Structure formats: structure tokens, C-alpha cells
Amino acid sequence: MSSIRPWRTIERRQSRQIMVGNVAVGGDAPISVQTMTNTPTEDVGATLDQIRRCEDAGADIIRVSCPTAESTEHFDRITKAAKVPIVADIHFHYKRALEAADKGAACLRINPGNIGDSKRVAEVVRAAKANGCAIRIGVNAGSLEKDLLEKYGEPCPEALIESALDHIKLLQDHDFHEYKVAVKASDVFLAVAAYHGLAEAVDCPLHLGITEAGGLIGGTVKSSIGLGSLLWAGIGDTIRVSLSAEPEREVKVGFEILKALGLRTRGVRVVSCPSCSRQGFDVIRTVEALEARLEHIKTPMSLSVLGCVVNGPGEARETDIGITGGGAGKHMVYLSGVTDHHVQSDDMLDHIVRLVEEKAALIEAGEASAFDPHAGPQAANQREAAE
Template identity: 85%
Template structure:
């Protein structure tokens, strides 16, 4: 029994598929995705952007393939990428065939939108032959005309019916390596659609609030929508859709997972909003630390509190902590215990060194444990 049952998340049981070498669904970690915004035919620019997303932690990256120039470039892009590449196909089934042959790990395509049953079969055959999975992406902004006529407007039932129609087309060809998204810009609509779909199918679900907006507004909307679904155990992979650089989408995605204790990557910072009691400039300190520590991938926690009101209590719960004191002299906590003081001038460099050393210690301990388990 958990010591803190109020923090338990009972994850929905879904079957597992593979997107390249990344498992999605089942008991696999919830993966974080993003999408490039370069011209795909510009291989250099696209690969450079993919590299930045990989460094931010992206597990899967989607690229748009609207034309033959894009699918031609895809082969080089796939070879250069270190994570699986999803090819986003815009209605034209031949782009799906080309992308599958070019090495895409997954095809983002709605089978009902590409034409005849024979075309669907061609795409399914190409996916099977190349080991591709498929992502069905239903969007409230592009629902089928007959569904809009039937329901009058985008609603959860319409999104779910669209998803089930597309799923059937794949299952009719004995294809089951698919995941599904039912996205909407309206948080209430998206959450309700995902909840209904989760009760109806056992395939992995890809979460997202589409067209969420700019960095701040889109982050808030995505955190509310995606966060609520994850809290109820729904979701196997996610993308935060922002009008921002794709690596920022990855960072926000991990922050959502970290906030729920689902998956940790890098330093989780606990910091106060600051007030007149602060012993140092908390806001600027946190900004600098987040920038200086962005290279850390090892999960760990850091508390940065401006005074002793809440500082000691928060520091007891983190790997490293600092609490503001008087006369430019601040208390440093290691593993929740008071350890030493540091002066203003040395504080940021000192914390960075402590975090890097702690990360190295955690990594070494993990490697040692793995070696012992392997020997047994």
C-alpha cells in the first residue's frame, strides 16, 4: 500500500504498440512528442531542429510531409535522427507510401480521408511491410461533413465516432499497431472526448490540446487539459501544441509529467514567488539556475526559497536547497539537512556545482545497481 494513497494515479490499461524503438501504451513510460516547423525538404534546418528537440528530451518527433520533396528528404532525416520520426501525411496516400519506404517509424494519417478502400489497403500494406505504426488524429476543427451534419457542431460524441470509423478501416485490414488522438482547442471538449474514447477502445491514446496558443496561454491550457487526463490515468503519449519553438513544447510536456510525479527528467525546481522578506533576488536566481541546469537529465529536486518562513520545510523535501539569510549569507541544505552557508557572490555557481555533483552521484549509483542486477 502506498504511503501517500492520495497521490496514486491508476493508469488506464491499454495495449502496447511500438513507434520505432519507443514502446507506447501498456506499462511503458508516457512519451513526450513534438513537431518540427521547418520546411521538411530543407534537411539541414530540419535535422538541426530535431537535434535541439532531442537534447530537450523528445522521445518521438513528427515532421510534416505534404509533398514529394518532403518524403524524398525524409530518408536523410530519419538516418540523422536519434529518435523515431513520425511522418504527418496531408490526405495524399502516396505520401504515406513514400514515407513508409523512407523509414518513418509511424504515419500520422486518417485512413478515412485518403480516398478509396484500395488506397487504405495500400497504406496498411506499406505500414506492415516497413514496420510502421499509424497515428489516427481526429481534430475538432476538421471533422467529417457528415458528422457535423449529424451532431450540428463538434462535440465529444462526434470526435469519438470519427475515431471509431477510422479505427475500423484499419482493423478491417487486420492492422492493430495504431494510437489515436481526439484533439480540440476547447479544453472541455477535448477532455470529454478522450474520456469517452478511453472507455471504448484499448489502443494507446495520444494526448493534446490542439492550437493551444502562445507559450504562456498554451502552456496553461495544455496543463489543464492534458494534466486532468493524466491525473485520471488516461494517456500514453503527449504533445503540447504551442506557438513556440518545438523544444519548448518538449520542456513543457516534461514539466506536466513532473508536476504529477509520473515521469521525471532533469531538475525539478521548487521556488517561492518572492516577497520583501527575501534574502536574495529569487526570480532572477531561478531564471539563471534553470538556464544553467538545463543540461541535467538526471531526475532530482532543488528548492530555492528567499527566506526562512517556508525555506527549511521545503528544503527537507528536496535533494538540494537554499534559503535566504541575512547579510548576504544563505543556508545550503543537502538531502534535507542543513550543511553550510554560501555568500551572494558565489551562490549560483555553487548551486550549479552541487547539482552537477549530485547528478553524477545518482547516475553512478544507478550504474552500480544495474551491474549488480546483471551479475545476478
């Protein structure tokens, strides 16, 4: 069979590229994953603690609310301490945008039409240009302009797109072009239709999101359907999964969506069965434990965990490391898709974690070939230790 698989190919929409701090957004840059803090921004310590957890989860960009003068007073302490670009979320008060730009914001989330007359827009644009800030226009179905609601009668794709184009024009009238745009809605159909229409109308990067998606499970499902369908169509340059959950969870779900589509790889991609009475070990509990213990692995690799030999060997052939359940508490371990050695149930978790950590270290050192099961001494030592 040919190694070329056209049915896996996603052709991304061609957008121009902007910079959010040191992160490229749009063009051929990797699709970035964002989240947003939920601590009071004036509590710098708590906000930075949350930012650290999001950074550890892999966040490329983090948004922080700036609704008051108190929230921007020490904003520079946050932007200086953060390892990733910080977006200042501004809704109505243009002075917060000026303050955040002066204190290190990499991007301002603002709708130019919401902050007053053209003079205020001009001030924000000057501050953004002076400080190298990008701007993210954030249209939301829940806060559409009154005149658009009167015109269309209800939130609809045409209303969201018109709102976005109106805000874009305000920036372009002031010769500002370092912007990205979102047209979010909680309704999956509405959001997807709006993004498709906007993608045809503009060439700027698009920030994807299904807003107010819900809790961890429901919100993950809604976001996966909405964002997944858009990304599959090649639309989207940066994403945020909006969950009523801790922000680092949003980051993890975002990466899982991108990993499922082959758009980004980070950490361990686990292939596992739903389990049945044929299982040779407790698959559910094993996968839960492995996911928890392998969270620290950032190196891309794949791990298959299958409870029996029905589909196990086939799945294991496609992954870097695999295990299939066997009888009498003795299970087969696969390395690089090849059967290699057995491991007993009592040693299985520690053994698999050790194999993944070793593989990650070898990949990072540029020595992945040393993990080849046919390489000799190392494979033999692993077999001897396991058996």
C-alpha cells in the same frame, strides 16, 4: 507518518502496447513526450538542426510534415540521422504515406478515411506492415468530416469519438492493429470529454493534445489544465503540448506536466517561492539563472530555492538540494534535506550549479549515497569551500 501516500497515486488506464520505432507506447511504458518540427521538410539540414534541439530537450518521438513529394524525397536522410523515432505527418495524399514508410518513418499520422477508397487504405496498411510502421489516427475538431458535422450540428465529443471509431474500423478491416488515436480540440472541455469517452470505447494507446492551444504562456496553461486532468485520471500514453513556440519548448512543458504529476522525472525539478519583501536574495532572477544553467542536466533531482526561512526549511527537507535566504548575504544550503553549510550571495549561483552537477554525476555513477551530508570528507570540503 506512513511513506505510502495513496492520494498521490494515479492508476493508469490499461491499454495495449504498440511500438513506435524503438519507443513503446501504451501498456506500462512511460508516457512519451512528442513534438513536431516546423521547418520545411525538404530543407533537410534545417529540419535536422531542429530535431537535434528537440532531442536534447528530451523528446521521445518527433513528427515531421510530409505534404509534398519534395518533402519525402530525402526523408530517409532525416530518419537515418535522427536519434528518436520520426512520425510522418500525412493528411490527404496516400502516396506520401507510402513514400515515408519506405524511407524509414516509424509511424504514419494519417486518417484512413481522408485518403480515398479502401484500395488506398489497403496500400498504406501494406506499406506500414512491410516497414514496421505504426499509425496514428489524428481526429481534430477543426477538420471533422462533413457528414458528422451535419449529423451533430457542431463539433462535440460524440462527433470526435465517432470519427475516431470510423477510422479505427478502416484499419481493423485490413487486419491492422498497431495504431494509437488522438481526438484533439482547442476547447479544453471538448477535448477532455472526447478523450474520456474514447478511453471507455477502445483499448488502443491514446495520444493526448489540446490542439492550437496558443502561445507559450496561454498554451502552457490550457495544455496543463487539459492534459493534466486527463493524465490525473489515468488517461494518456503519449502527449504533445501544442504551442506557438519553438518545438523544444513544447518538450520542456510536456516534461514539466509529467513531473508535476509524478509520472516521469527528467532533469531538475525546481521548487521556488514567488518571493516577497522577506527574501534574502533576488529569488526571481536566481531561479531564472539556475533554470538556464541547469538545462543540460538530465538526471532527475529536486532543488528548492526559497528566499527566507518561513517556508524554506520545510521545503528544503523534501528536496535533494536546497537553499534558503538568510541575513547579511549569508544563506543556508541543505543537502538531502539536512542543513549543511552557508554560502555568500556572490558565490551562490556558481555554488548551487556545482552542487547539482556533482550530485548528477554521482547519481549517474551509482554513488548517490556519497553525497549524503553525513558522509564525512566530501561534506566537510563543501562546507570549507563555501564558507
